[in-house]
Amino acid sequence: MLQLTIGELAKRGGVNLETIRYYEREGLLPKPPRSQSGYRQFPLEGVRRIRFIKLAQELGFSLKEIKGLLALRLDPDSTAADVKKQAKQKIADIEEKIQTLRAMKKALVRLTATCCGEGSVSECPILESLDSEREMF
Amino acid sequence: MLQLTIGELAKRGGVNLETIRYYEREGLLPKPPRSQSGYRQFPLEGVRRIRFIKLAQELGFSLKEIKGLLALRLDPDSTAADVKKQAKQKIADIEEKIQTLRAMKKALVRLTATCCGEGSVSECPILESLDSEREMF
DNA sequence: ATACACCCTGTACTTAGGTACAGGGTCAAG
DNA sequence: CTTGACCCTGTACCTAAGTACAGGGTGTAT
Structure with a gap:
């Protein structure tokens, strides 16, 4: 088969x-x-x-973006430099996503650490917490 | 204001x-x-x-999931343990996303390294490349 | 040779996540 | 005291990303 x-x-x-x-x-x-x-x-x-x-x-990623990712290859119609440029842009996008996810994770980790205690926590811990991450916002 | x-x-x-x-x-x-x-x-x-x-x-994240993230707080209706469990799940989700993004990034980095040379590259480099990453698929 | 699971094209419907009015009230600058 | 830039509710419309038939052909196990 x-x-x-x-x-x-x-x-x-x-x-x-x-x-x-x-x-x-x-x-x-x-x-x-x-x-x-x-x-x-x-x-x-x-x-x-x-x-x-x-x-x-x-x-x-949208289907349109995914199409772009899948098409990132060396074909006769685009130069290697061209492909490379596009790929670099995608890498930058991905790095940004990773950074944001890391900040979210950190905020959540802090949240679990905080709320395992007693008493009440601020109105919305995840926002508070994310907020104190670097220039996310 | x-x-x-x-x-x-x-x-x-x-x-x-x-x-x-x-x-x-x-x-x-x-x-x-x-x-x-x-x-x-x-x-x-x-x-x-x-x-x-x-x-x-x-x-x-869908709006529904985001709503869940924003609601992760200590309110009288949910116990701290409950919130903590949810938060841990979210953290796991986020970690998985980060892993996948890292693999994609690696694949793209490899692609730029490969295609800056000469000669032709496989049919779909990003798939080839991702494929050789750990158990992504 | 017939029944059942599978495939084809084409068209219509659905859901999430918005956007765009229409018809009418508000507020501040000249 | 009016005009332009806002705001209100309600309803209709839009795009992306599918999903679901209808009506008809295929393939194979009994």
Whole structure:
């Protein structure tokens, strides 16, 4: 079973079958070859791609951005320098997300430390706490 | 100017004015007091809250989840242990996001390193690259 | 050869997260 | 005392990202 039907791909990727067709329409998945009867034949590697899309979505990337990430490659139409520039921008975006997440985590850790005690805590600890993180706001 | 009108809050928070009303309806912003003429009077602290919401959204949290994050506080209806448990879950979620972002970043860094050379790169470098990261998939 | 699970296209519906009026009141500057 | 920039409620509309059929073909196990 070197090829996957759309149903198999959906199952392995953990998404709805219609989602696969949707991604194909939107250009997130390359159009797969078809069997003589018109069935889509996906390579095994499609599973990886689906999972990547889902993960990236959970990190706040839109399908449009994800398309851009997946397209980051060396093709004849774009120079290496070009690709590199785009990649660097993405890296910067990602670093920013990581920084923000770190601040949130810190705020939450502080919250658990604080509220394990007794008595009441300020109105909204997470905001208070985040607020005291560096120039997040 | 200790209070903000809805328009001022929207401007300072960097969002559309209608978005503020929407957030209020959805319970992400507490219902503010009103002036005698019915105008909303937001505390300055609302700005922080709006910005937090926007940041969290960019990190892939839904408004529902954000509501949960903002509600993580000590109120009479939930025990400290309860809040702590929820907070720990959120911390775990955040850590996972950070891990995934780190893997993506690594993949992109590798990509820029690879493609600055000459020659062609695999079909989809980011997938290849991410793939070789630990048990991401 | 028929039944059942699967695939096809096309179109319509849904949900989250906003945005945009319409129709009417408020407030401050000239 | 009016005009322009705000505010109010209510309702309608929009986009992204799916999801759900309907109506019809395929493939295979009995």
